[in-house]
Amino acid sequence: MADVTTTSLNATHDASVRSWVDSANADDTDFPIQNLPYGILERDGRRGGAVAIGDQVLDIGAALDAGWFEGAARRAAEAASAPTLNAFMALPPADTHALRAALFDRLRADGTSGDPARADAAKVLVPAAGATLHLPCRIEGYTDFLTSIHHTERHGKLKGLKDPLPPAFKYLPVAYHGRTSSIRVSGPDVVRPHGQWKAADGSVQFGAIEAMDFELELGLFVGQGNAQASPIPIDQVADYLFGFCLLNDWSAKSIQWWEQVLGPFLGKNFHSSVSPWVVTAEALAPFRTAACARPEGDPAPLPHLASEADQRQGAFDIQLEAWLSSDTMRSSGDGPARISQTNAKTLYWTFGQMVAHHTSNGCNLLPGDLIGSGTVSGEARSSMACMTEMTSAGAEAITLPNGETRKWLMDGDEIVLRGKAEKAGFRTIGFGECRGRIAPAR
Amino acid sequence: MADVTTTSLNATHDASVRSWVDSANADDTDFPIQNLPYGILERDGRRGGAVAIGDQVLDIGAALDAGWFEGAARRAAEAASAPTLNAFMALPPADTHALRAALFDRLRADGTSGDPARADAAKVLVPAAGATLHLPCRIEGYTDFLTSIHHTERHGKLKGLKDPLPPAFKYLPVAYHGRTSSIRVSGPDVVRPHGQWKAADGSVQFGAIEAMDFELELGLFVGQGNAQASPIPIDQVADYLFGFCLLNDWSAKSIQWWEQVLGPFLGKNFHSSVSPWVVTAEALAPFRTAACARPEGDPAPLPHLASEADQRQGAFDIQLEAWLSSDTMRSSGDGPARISQTNAKTLYWTFGQMVAHHTSNGCNLLPGDLIGSGTVSGEARSSMACMTEMTSAGAEAITLPNGETRKWLMDGDEIVLRGKAEKAGFRTIGFGECRGRIAPAR
Missing domain, CATH: 2.30.30.230 (Fumarylacetoacetase, N-terminal domain)
Known part of the structure; x- marks a missing residue:
């Protein structure tokens, strides 16, 4: 680089x-x-x-x-x-x-x-x-990607799609713009939103939504920006990555399934949470690793997304976890339950490719832009990084260690995200935590 | 109200x-x-x-x-x-x-x-x-709606959809988050973007895109914001509408058709243009008019989107126009050609409904947020407010007064948007202009 x-x-x-x-x-x-x-x-x-x-x-x-x-x-x-x-x-x-x-x-x-x-x-x-x-900075823009092939495929299957992966998925890192005003630092309660959804009987309803989910993501804070109409070449992207945080992309799935014509909107813009500490790209240099191997037969990245250096060391070996504690668990003194354990190195696209793609049309990034990886689900069941995957969109409840069951997050449920990078010969680099508890709808 | x-x-x-x-x-x-x-x-x-x-x-x-x-x-x-x-x-x-x-x-x-x-x-x-x-303000967030039923139906038909209107369209104002960093005030050239698209032979390509379009929209600047988790009731929305501008949502259709999984992204975030003058909601008070009549059989708005006052005077009677001039036209002294003539009162949803819906899940709006109406196409051919509709997505060229033809915008083409509100007994209120010219890809 x-x-x-x-x-x-x-x-x-x-x-x-x-x-x-x-x-x-x-x-x-x-x-x-x-x-x-x-x-x-x-x-x-x-x-x-x-x-x-x-x-x-x-x-x-x-x-x-x-x-x-x-x-x-x-x-x-x-x-x-x-x-x-x-x-x-x-x-x-x-x-x-x-x-x-x-x-x-x-x-x-x-x-x-x-x-x-x-x-x-x-x-x-x-x-x-x-x-x-x-918040570590004024978040200038927020772009959320969809780079886990496992998350994307499972979602496609839940929707009953014949080809669960969108045709563009392997050609470009899919993304959408999120809302910055409602991003909060770890801590405050997440108020269950009201919204519109289509009920099983075909009627359209409005009220406090049931299908409340978390999404475990890795967030990138952009450092130097680029001028409008001046894309960042993929081999220079490393200089634009300031650092990383934990990101919980809280999602109201009831809303999302119904509203989504031009992408996520009210299903995701009521509250997003980030961890307070930005772990620099420099601190994570020892944990750079090869980009996720593309299965045989997958298309090679087009030139603006192709870089030998990025393929060799563009991914980050960061373990990510989500922990859940319910009101009942906390009042009975039980510790939180780990419900997801995954790794950012499994993402199909690297952050280098995300930034190169984001600017490839001349879009200008700004210092303090937040870029989400999308839900970091791996292949294993234990690495599913949202409730939608774990419960097949509410069809099958998961059971917590104390016997409680969950199809979706309930009021009082607290989610804590954690992350760490470990490697022999290096000190372990942690991310602190990103915490939020569901408060009842107002 | x-x-x-x-x-x-x-x-x-x-x-x-x-x-x-x-x-x-x-x-x-x-x-x-x-x-x-x-x-x-x-x-x-x-x-x-x-x-x-x-x-x-x-x-x-x-x-x-x-x-x-x-x-x-x-x-x-x-x-x-x-x-x-x-x-x-x-x-x-x-x-x-x-x-x-x-x-x-x-x-x-x-x-x-x-x-x-x-x-x-x-x-x-x-x-x-x-x-x-x-720019009149620091644009805090940018949300673009899709509120013209005519624009939406024509797009659905061009895509060959059996039901050209998305199921949610008549139940809620569809929207997505846009990118604020690349919004510019009227004037500077719009550099033709590079991007990825799927060619007719099925191959995926990257380069300067061909299908370059404008979209004629009305933009709202939000005044007072709302606190997170505190929706703005529809009967109070009028106090949150600061004023309006012209908005050209320049679109790279080649990119958009291919990339769109979670809504528009690189197809629209390379450059958006707004007029420099914000015409206040107060100045436009005489031009408030009844919301677009819903065809018989359409669902009534759910309670959070229903307001007698909004139905009676929530729309704005604002005439909107797009003018095109080519390099050839300008060098031969020909004036620009009016290629679209439409009216904001034809939108299926009012700005009051857009703001009430946007905040209905608790999303907080900020002073200086920009909210786009979406392309303001009417029913008549002359009121189509983007090239995609006029040319059936590049299938049939339009002919300009000097004999030039266009399937899409070409380098050197300049688009000027204009708007005015007229009513007997009142002075005409104009919007100035929103201007931009396509510069060759770099």
């Missing part, structure tokens, strides 16, 4: 480095010093960029004030200390990499520059427990 | 009032003193709110400095003099109405307050010819 620093390994991936923030050295932390994901912290009523480290949150503005950064890292930290990360995301990768390198250096336990930084701990760190986090 | 001032007539609709800006009194102006549409003017490198009056543009910030406004009008003018109109659009209708009343008062020729204002003409007015105008 054009900029090797975007995809290649450097000192910040060194698994042997430990942090003076002790909790970052725990085996089970999502946020070791090798991660350093970005988010927005509210502190004393002011919002600003922050970094997760162990069980602490580092206030970038406070670290800036403490004199932690110089040169390119300082300029990047100034952008990253704003109330949204958009200006930071817009920087060239060399600048964002400079800040990561400086943070790594200041937070390491064995470095000369880490030692004096430790004295600033009280000024720059806030415990993650109880910290108020906001 | 809840707020009678939003839909009822007042002194600013009085056709007998003339302005001291002489050009505003011409019979053929789009911008008499009864119109007062808002836009964003760039003056001396600074952007700020402005109003079209005759062949002049009024700089609201300059008028504010000149002491034109007091009380609510002054507060509204302060919001309207910002670099985008979003904060102004977000105000309650009573405040935006106060500014309109004050502008009307200051610009009238026969009023006591108009006379001193005239002395400020050199400070506050800029000739429209040569003025640089920008």
